[in-house]
Amino acid sequence: MGKLAKWLRIMGYDTRFFNGTDDADLVATALAEGRVILTRDTQIMKRRVVTTGRLNAILIKSDEPEQQMHQVIDTLDLDCQFRPFALCLECNQPLQERSKQQVKDRVPPYVFQTQSQYRECPACHRIYWRGTHWQAMTKGLKKFMKA
Numbered sequence: 001m002g003k004l005a006k007w008l009r010i011m012g013y014d015t016r017f018f019n020g021t022d023d024a025d026l027v028a029t030a031l032a033e034g035r036v037i038l039t040r041d042t043q044i045m046k047r048r049v050v051t052t053g054r055l056n057a058i059l060i061k062s063d064e065p066e067q068q069m070h071q072v073i074d075t076l077d078l079d080c081q082f083r084p085f086a087l088c089l090e091c092n093q094p095l096q097e098r099s100k101q102q103v104k105d106r107v108p109p110y111v112f113q114t115q116s117q118y119r120e121c122p123a124c125h126r127i128y129w130r131g132t133h134w135q136a137m138t139k140g141l142k143k144f145m146k147a
């Protein structure tokens with residue numbers, strides 16, 4: 001499910017990842033933030049908020065990330081190119097534009113010479129740039145794009 005979360009962020013969908021936290025907390029957060037729950041846990045699907053339709057939850061059928069993505073994209077009718085290059089893949093924070101000068105000492109020299117567009121995560125301060133870095137990440141999404 002971690003890989004699924006990352007792919008959704010690459011597409012630009014605001015995605016929170018819960019790992020082993022208790023269900024009550026997960027359900028409360030999803031309700032408060034108006035989120036859809038993607039889960040492998042059948043117990044969550046039996047909760048009243050879900051069965052009554054107050055909270056939208058999808059039971060992910062497969063263990064395999066690619067199959068999971070197909071299911072989520074189909075069910076929610078997602079767009080693979082919704083908002084590319086918008087969210088930090090690690091912390092789901094909206095990335096902020098940075099000028100070349102601002103990242104000068106923080107990216108490898110080769111990258112600095114060849115790339116002009118940069119963004120930074122305000123939370124973890126990771127720098128993202130277009131070009132090979134982003135291409136490699138978005139490449140994995142190609143197979144999900146609808147014809």
Ligand SMILES: [Zn+2]
Pocket residue numbers: 088089090091092093121122123124125126
């Ligand atoms: Zn981050």
